[in-house]
Amino acid sequence: MVFAYLNRKHHNVSQNSAFSAIESCHLWAIERNVFHAIMMESAREKTMTMKxxxxxxxxxxxxxxxxxxxxxxxxxxxxxxxxxELVVKPQYVYLVCRGSKNVRIF
Known part of the structure; x- marks a missing residue:
């Protein structure tokens, strides 16, 4: 299953947009403000978990x-x-939240 995000080229235009289906498809729609609110809440929950x-x-x-x-x-x-294997990059700080890792220094 492939998900694609359809968007108008100019966000400040309040007109409807038209798209043509290349083949038969199902389309899901969600209001932009609802989608935004869900994404913001999801990001907030993730940040609080990390904290x-x-x-x-x-x-x-x-x-x-x-x-x-x-x-x-x-x-x-x-x-x-x-x-x-996890390749550690020196510019990052790593924190193991669950499980454990063996460390080998080359």
């Missing part, structure tokens, strides 16, 4: 709430399967 993990960690537990929130806003969650 909780930071607060529980030994490295970040002493930081003020505002600092933890700012850090959490820029965190990206990555998932790895057992025995999957």
């Amino acid at each position: 909780r993990y930071l607060k529980w960690s030994n490295r970040f537990c002493g930081y003020p709430e505002e600092v933890l929130l700012r850090i959490a806003e820029f965190c990206a969650e990555m998932r790895y399967e057992a025995r999957e």
